[in-house]
Amino acid sequence: MAVREIEPIELELDRLEHMAESGYYNPYTLFDWPDAIEPDLPWMSESLTTLAGTPMWDELTREQQIALTKYEAINFFSLNIHGIRELMSEVVMRIHERTYANVSEFLHHFIGEENEHMWFFAQFCLRYGGKLYPAQPSLQADSVEHLSPVARELVVFARILIFEEIVDHYNAYMATDESLPHIAREINRVHHQDESRHVAFGRMIFTNLLGQVAKRDPAEVPLVAEYLENYLRYSIATLYNPAAYRDAGIPDALALRRRALEHPARHAAHERILKRTRSFLTKAGVGRELVK
Amino acid sequence: MQAVREFILDRNPKLDKLDDDLDLIDSRAINSLAFVEFIFLLEELTGESIDPEELDLDDFRTLNAIGARFLKQKAAS
Numbered sequence A: 001m002a003v004r005e006i007e008p009i010e011l012e013l014d015r016l017e018h019m020a021e022s023g024y025y026n027p028y029t030l031f032d033w034p035d036a037i038e039p040d041l042p043w044m045s046e047s048l049t050t051l052a053g054t055p056m057w058d059e060l061t062r063e064q065q066i067a068l069t070k071y072e073a074i075n076f077f078s079l080n081i082h083g084i085r086e087l088m089s090e091v092v093m094r095i096h097e098r099t100y101a102n103v104s105e106f107l108h109h110f111i112g113e114e115n116e117h118m119w120f121f122a123q124f125c126l127r128y129g130g131k132l133y134p135a136q137p138s139l140q141a142d143s144v145e146h147l148s149p150v151a152r153e154l155v156v157f158a159r160i161l162i163f164e165e166i167v168d169h170y171n172a173y174m175a176t177d178e179s180l181p182h183i184a185r186e187i188n189r190v191h192h193q194d195e196s197r198h199v200a201f202g203r204m205i206f207t208n209l210l211g212q213v214a215k216r217d218p219a220e221v222p223l224v225a226e227y228l229e230n231y232l233r234y235s236i237a238t239l240y241n242p243a244a245y246r247d248a249g250i251p252d253a254l255a256l257r258r259r260a261l262e263h264p265a266r267h268a269a270h271e272r273i274l275k276r277t278r279s280f281l282t283k284a285g286v287g288r289e290l291v292k
Numbered sequence B: 001m002q003a004v005r006e007f008i009l010d011r012n013p014k015l016d017k018l019d020d021d022l023d024l025i026d027s028r029a030i031n032s033l034a035f036v037e038f039i040f041l042l043e044e045l046t047g048e049s050i051d052p053e054e055l056d057l058d059d060f061r062t063l064n065a066i067g068a069r070f071l072k073q074k075a076a077s
């Protein structure tokens, strides 16, 4: 990790640190875990499933629809667990680097909170669904080799931010969705609360590192924009897990996945999910309009 | 195999031809972000499911390896 070429990061984090301290809770005692989920309730909001708004949803039986909400909830939480597990390990490696000395306090809160999120997401999946979906394979020779060290640092924190903002789109909606079982609503609500601080921090550190990238070589900014655009698309595509379709008893999972990903109603849904993030990236000067 | 070639060429406009023994991973013709889609494509072509926890990267390195591991096996069985 060549962080020596990167200037120390100074951010005004007093307010976020104070909120993290005063809002601290014990995740292991916070939730009342019921023995089972009511059989006819959706596990995630129907409007947030990957087939919502398409004829593919309407063609399902009610049993398949409920099963799809169940397995897509497990997929959503599994993505969270694996995604944050990988990104958190990047943060752990940096926590006492000189570059991050001034934000180390907040990084401790971040790591602690993410560890707790992993626990309650897994608890939900294992208790009620009996499993997690496995992590998607990743390659060691990664897609950032063409970027400078500072841009790679930016990418680490950008991935965390993008990931958290996408997840938060779902959490914010499900936190108040009265059609869901109480425990599902609670998990989404508690996560949404913690993530509002993470997103605020993520945007600050993103802006700082993007400034350093642009100062070093403005020509690298479009390369970062291209990487981020690919990452946004990749993140959306991971929501469409053929294993969840299969588990819900829906045939031709891979063909269904392809049809769903191409459907105009889903394109519109993707734009809604990414709206906040895209407008942030555009304002920061690293939006998709830079991608050739 | 045509579908596999198209998948790779579509994502790599700078590649005009694709050697059967080009290392697709080291050359970044398939990167992490595309790899998941690539696996789904192979599952669809072969009708075989690929367990993400068990896969061997060497089976995916070159068109030759992919052909031997996934496509011919199908034709032979």
Ligand SMILES: [Fe+2]
Residues within 6 Å of the ligand: A084, A113, A114, A117, A191, A195
């Ligand atoms: Fe989290």
Ligand SMILES: [Fe+2]
Residues within 6 Å of the ligand: A114, A164, A194, A195, A198
């Ligand atoms: Fe977070």
